[in-house]
Amino acid sequence: MCYFEQTRWICGYWRWGHFRQQCNKEYRTGETCGLKLVYNTNNEPDKCKICKDIDKKQRKYMKLQSDIYRWQREGNRNATIEKAERDKSEVEDAISSMQMQHHNRQYSMS
DSSP states (O other), X not given: OEEEEEEEETTSOEEEEEEEEOOTTOOSTTOOOXXXXXXXXXXXXXXXXXXXXXXXXXXXXXXXXXXXXXXXXXXXXXXXXXHHHHHHHHHHHHHHHHHHHHHHHHTOOO
């Protein structure tokens, strides 16, 4: 039960920080017992990197969607629309994956 700093962002995402204090179960200098306890939590008022990346992907998704609507109104852009639809699908998959990663870390204990 060694003590580590913890960083927690406003979205609930967190990560372990630097080692701060050794517990009395571990007698070797520089070693930890493997169990982590929070020594201090540093609250960050901003979003985590994953949330920022999700926001970027969502903006790209919305841009692709608006481009597709515009090209459909203009007509004669079938190949461009098909490519944009594929790109939109890839972006949607990436957003799902990043949201799942964020959710898993947000509610995990390690």
